[in-house]
Amino acid sequence: MPIKECKILTALQDVDGLADIQVYKQHGGYEALEKALKTMSPDDVITEVQESALAGRGGAWFSTGMKWSFMPKEPDGPSYLCVNCDESEPGTFKDRQLVNRNPHQLLEGVIIACYAIRARAAYIYIRGEMWEELEQMEQVIGQAKEAGYLGQNVLGTGVDIDVFTHPGAGAYICGEETGLMQSLEGKRAEPRVKPPFPAQKGIFDRPTTINNVQTISYVPHIVKNGASWFKEMGSERYPGSFIYCVSGHVKNPGIFELEIGGCTLREIIYECAGGIRDDNELKAVIPGGSSTPVLTADQLDIEMNPELWAIPGRGEFQGMFGTGGIIVMDDTTDMVDACLNLMNFYAHESCGQCTPCREGIPWVRDIVWRIAHGQGRPDDLDTLESVCNNVSPLLTPAMSTICLFGPSWSWPMLGFIKAFRSEFEAHIQKGAGVTTA
Amino acid sequence: MPTFTINGQEVEIQPGRNVLQIAADHEVEIPHYCYHPGLTAPANCRMCLVEIEMGGRRGMMPSCTQMPAEGMIVDTETDAVKANQKAVMEFLLINHPLDCPVCDQAGECELQDYSYTYGADHSRYHEHKHIQPKKDVGEHVLLYSDRCIRCTRCVRFCDEISGTSELGYFNRGVHNEIDIFPGMPMDNRLSGNTVDICPVGALLDKEFLFKQRVWFLQSADSICPGCSTGCNIRVDVNKERIHRLVPRANHDVNDYWMCDDGRHGWGYVHDDDRLLFPTIGQGDDQNLVLWTAAIEHVREKLEAVKAEHGADAIAGLASSHLTNEEQFLFGKLFSDGIGGGTIALQDATSSEGDVAFKSGFTIREDKSPNARGAQEILSAVVGTVASTDVVWEGIREGRIRALLLMGGNPLARFSDAEREALAQLDLLVVNDILAGDVSRMAHVVLPGAAFIEKSGTFTNYAGRAQRLNAGLEPPGDARADWEILRDLSNAMGCEFTMDTAEEVMGEVAKAVHSFESVTHENAGSGGMQIEAAG
Numbered sequence: 001m002p003i004k005e006c007k008i009l010t011a012l013q014d015v016d017g018l019a020d021i022q023v024y025k026q027h028g029g030y031e032a033l034e035k036a037l038k039t040m041s042p043d044d045v046i047t048e049v050q051e052s053a054l055a056g057r058g059g060a061w062f063s064t065g066m067k068w069s070f071m072p073k074e075p076d077g078p079s080y081l082c083v084n085c086d087e088s089e090p091g092t093f094k095d096r097q098l099v100n101r102n103p104h105q106l107l108e109g110v111i112i113a114c115y116a117i118r119a120r121a122a123y124i125y126i127r128g129e130m131w132e133e134l135e136q137m138e139q140v141i142g143q144a145k146e147a148g149y150l151g152q153n154v155l156g157t158g159v160d161i162d163v164f165t166h167p168g169a170g171a172y173i174c175g176e177e178t179g180l181m182q183s184l185e186g187k188r189a190e191p192r193v194k195p196p197f198p199a200q201k202g203i204f205d206r207p208t209t210i211n212n213v214q215t216i217s218y219v220p221h222i223v224k225n226g227a228s229w230f231k232e233m234g235s236e237r238y239p240g241s242f243i244y245c246v247s248g249h250v251k252n253p254g255i256f257e258l259e260i261g262g263c264t265l266r267e268i269i270y271e272c273a274g275g276i277r278d279d280n281e282l283k284a285v286i287p288g289g290s291s292t293p294v295l296t297a298d299q300l301d302i303e304m305n306p307e308l309w310a311i312p313g314r315g316e317f318q319g320m321f322g323t324g325g326i327i328v329m330d331d332t333t334d335m336v337d338a339c340l341n342l343m344n345f346y347a348h349e350s351c352g353q354c355t356p357c358r359e360g361i362p363w364v365r366d367i368v369w370r371i372a373h374g375q376g377r378p379d380d381l382d383t384l385e386s387v388c389n390n391v392s393p394l395l396t397p398a399m400s401t402i403c404l405f406g407p408s409w410s411w412p413m414l415g416f417i418k419a420f421r422s423e424f425e426a427h428i429q430k431g432a433g434v435t436t437a
Numbered sequence: 438m439p440t441f442t443i444n445g446q447e448v449e450i451q452p453g454r455n456v457l458q459i460a461a462d463h464e465v466e467i468p469h470y471c472y473h474p475g476l477t478a479p480a481n482c483r484m485c486l487v488e489i490e491m492g493g494r495r496g497m498m499p500s501c502t503q504m505p506a507e508g509m510i511v512d513t514e515t516d517a518v519k520a521n522q523k524a525v526m527e528f529l530l531i532n533h534p535l536d537c538p539v540c541d542q543a544g545e546c547e548l549q550d551y552s553y554t555y556g557a558d559h560s561r562y563h564e565h566k567h568i569q570p571k572k573d574v575g576e577h578v579l580l581y582s583d584r585c586i587r588c589t590r591c592v593r594f595c596d597e598i599s600g601t602s603e604l605g606y607f608n609r610g611v612h613n614e615i616d617i618f619p620g621m622p623m624d625n626r627l628s629g630n631t632v633d634i635c636p637v638g639a640l641l642d643k644e645f646l647f648k649q650r651v652w653f654l655q656s657a658d659s660i661c662p663g664c665s666t667g668c669n670i671r672v673d674v675n676k677e678r679i680h681r682l683v684p685r686a687n688h689d690v691n692d693y694w695m696c697d698d699g700r701h702g703w704g705y706v707h708d709d710d711r712l713l714f715p716t717i718g719q720g721d722d723q724n725l726v727l728w729t730a731a732i733e734h735v736r737e738k739l740e741a742v743k744a745e746h747g748a749d750a751i752a753g754l755a756s757s758h759l760t761n762e763e764q765f766l767f768g769k770l771f772s773d774g775i776g777g778g779t780i781a782l783q784d785a786t787s788s789e790g791d792v793a794f795k796s797g798f799t800i801r802e803d804k805s806p807n808a809r810g811a812q813e814i815l816s817a818v819v820g821t822v823a824s825t826d827v828v829w830e831g832i833r834e835g836r837i838r839a840l841l842l843m844g845g846n847p848l849a850r851f852s853d854a855e856r857e858a859l860a861q862l863d864l865l866v867v868n869d870i871l872a873g874d875v876s877r878m879a880h881v882v883l884p885g886a887a888f889i890e891k892s893g894t895f896t897n898y899a900g901r902a903q904r905l906n907a908g909l910e911p912p913g914d915a916r917a918d919w920e921i922l923r924d925l926s927n928a929m930g931c932e933f934t935m936d937t938a939e940e941v942m943g944e945v946a947k948a949v950h951s952f953e954s955v956t957h958e959n960a961g962s963g964g965m966q967i968e969a970a971g
């Protein structure tokens with residue numbers, strides 16, 4: 001069965017000059033905005049999005065409509081929308097493409113979302129490294145303002161909406177939703193303790209909804225075509241499309257927008273991404289960003305439908321679906337080295353606010369470093385598992401840290417040991433002769 | 438009242454109190470580091486996680502930020518809770534230097550205590566420790582970052598209480614550390630509190646550094662005599678010396694804090710210039726005498742002045758550094774013993790005015806602990822408290838021939854004009870703690886006791902009577918001032934039989950309306966409000 005392409009967000013990605021509002025409008029741009037603001041009440045929009053079952057594409061897959069419904073209907077002050085464009089999850093590069101190729105699509109979604117949740121302003125928090133996209137976004141906002149889609153009295157409806165960009169200053173933790181809010185307020189990006197949740201106390205202690213770029217980009221399409229159109233695609237609980245980013249040892253890396261559930265992991269790797277480089281054997285796949293536990297070559301026939309995965313769908317497949325960032329490794333890969341590379345990343349990026357993460361991840365990294373450098377100890381794997389379990393056991397909701405950064409390294413670490421224990425043991429045994437400790 | 442359950446026990450929800458606090462009210466201890474009742478709670482140490490079940494969902498939540506709700510089930514002793522406590526202890530200790538033998542905090546360290554109760558007996562850590570530097574962060578405070586557990590209590594203190602925000606949180610992950618900004622030391626006048634609230638040995642008081650092992654210290658609850666706020670303090674002593682003052686919590690007075698001026702202001706207690714023995718005679722002719730001789734000498738001289746010039750020729754300069762009990766006896770000495778005379782109260786107001794901090798904590802311009810009590814009691818006992826100008830004028834004009842000068846204020850200074858006036862007196866009796874030019878001018882010196890050497894009460898600016906307890910003996914032959922004044926009053930014809938300051942307070946209550954219900958017992962450890970005057 002050939003893979004069904006399902007281009008919603010990337011349909012126009014090869015159109016030149018799409019960052020120009022006129023070009024965007026020639027392709028139907030801002031029709032959804034006109035429809036929403038002129039013919040729908042804010043609650044109508046929320047209901048439409050809720051009925052579409054749109055789920056957060058940042059990796060958590062939480063119902064977007066439900067998130068919006070938590071916002072106050074009659075706010076006693078400003079509410080805010082925040083767009084998370086701090087895409088930093090290793091292996092994930094879809095948001096950048098969306099902002100780069102079709103910025104008006106995002107902005108249109110942002111304005112409609114602001115209208116729906118009665119937000120006075122939106123902040124698009126753009127990763128600092130995406131400087132071109134930030135500058136382009138500024139221009140796009142200017143064009144929309146001139147066209148009357150933004151600012152005071154949008155389209156004559158009496159609604160005021162402003163959109164601001166904010167460059168990140170370069171930390172992975174700024175992508176955690178409350179860390180992002182702290183950063184936006186000019187503070188250290190230290191995730192906040194929840195409750196209170198952002199819908200109660202978010203940016204500047206005001207009710208805030210925070211959504212991922214990809215999620216918001218769907219909004220104009222859902223408003224324009226209706227929830228039932230969206231629900232015709234994808235799976236029942238998770239309708240629509242999803243953008244996969246395939247990287248690593250494949251012949252044709254890139255991004256692929258596919259219908260949810262329409263294919264298996266194997267098909268994405270071998271059909272969309274052209275298979276393994278040099279026709280090597282596939283050894284391991286990280287299915288959805290570096291925080292998702294690694295899978296082995298015999299697990300590739302799982303359907304790419306989050307419902308079937310333990311997380312988020314509570315399905316039987318013991319894996320985490322994640323962000324669509326598929327990292328493929330062939331049989332030339334040393335799994336201990338690969339693991340060390342990831343743990344170095346997490347040790348570097350832990351904010352250090354709470355004890356288990358601050359102290360745990362450098363410890364884990366140091367142990368993996370020793371194993372990789374022939375200085376492993378017989379009890380190292382037990383210690384690694386125990387330390388990780390003290391932070392968050394694999395694919396369980398239990399965690400001792402403030403935010404999900406803890407599970408973001410404990411799960412992949414446990415995943416590496418679970419999938420490739422014998423390689424770790426081999427390194428330890430090989431090093432046993434030269435260990436000095 | 439809505440209720441919830443802690444370890445199977447049904448307890449009431451109290452508005453504004455979190456699970457950790459309510460548990461403590463019911464004698465369920467939940468260990469914690471970052472939480473401090475006087476500061477906001479970041480829930481970053483993760484030590485206070487407990488199992489909470491609500492609406493069919495069960496999970497580990499920080500008890501310091503969790504507010505209880507009707508029907509909530511809290512369990513603090515499950516396997517999961519204990520496993521987390523053990524894990525957090527392990528995490529906190531892997532990079533800790535474990536230098537307890539040379540650490541000031543040893544013996545009162547929450548890392549030690551919790552390690553013993555909740556931790557493991559061995560380490561699984563084989564890696565190199567991430568070691569952080571030792572830093573000088575301010576006039577009074579050192580920061581040994583290697584011991585720091587990054588609970589951020591100190592940072593929050595400077596943000597929320599002093600409002601000076603000198604401390605920040607730098608770098609990321611295991612490299613993050615507390616520090617000052619370059620060239621900007623922690624120089625707020627509440628800085629010493631950061632040492633108190635540091636749960637480990639990271640923040641250290643320079644004055645206390647390496648001075649004492651804390652288990653040798655004995656303590657007396659007292660009141661800071663540095664200003665009229667009347668911060669509740671604990672005085673830690675060993676071998677007849679004070680080693681440090683620390684605040685005691687009192688929400689009606691000082692919350693959990695005290696200022697550095699008060700904290701480090703006790704040096705005079707052990708000054709080489711302390712007056713140790715009663716003396717008779719001026720300047721180089723001062724002769725050490727027994728108390729009976731000194732008192733008898735004062736009596737003779739006072740009687741002589743009274744016989745020659747009348748009781749109005751005798752004046753007293755009261756001191757608001759003395760206790761309520763002492764003010765009473767001083768008043769009685771004049772009203773009942775001398776049968777007249779003039780009393781004025783010396784002023785201890787500084788020129789800096791009140792210094793208030795973000796939290797409302799205030800260092801007051803009145804640098805004496807008991808002006809309010811002195812005013813209330815003296816005016817009740819002798820009728821009118823004159824202005825000091827009246828006394829100085831009376832001396833200069835020769836109407837006042839004898840003066841009883843009460844001291845106790847280590848900062849008291851007299852002007853040249855005042856010293857010239859004192860030199861004209863037929864009789865100058867100085868009751869003080871420190872030798873100085875005025876004590877050398879005195880015909881009789883009566884050595885009194887510093888605040889930590891006697892019991893009694895001070896009344897703070899807001900009319901709160903608070904107890905001080907003796908933690909040390911007065912040096913040499915020096916005595917509690919109330920004992921001196923009692924004996925002097927009796928020599929002048931009174932018949933006081935009290936043996937304790939508490940008994941003196943019984944007499945104060947009878948004589949002074951606003952102190953009607955004040956007893957040492959009623960004042961307890963946190964003090965009590967006196968009645969509004971009038």
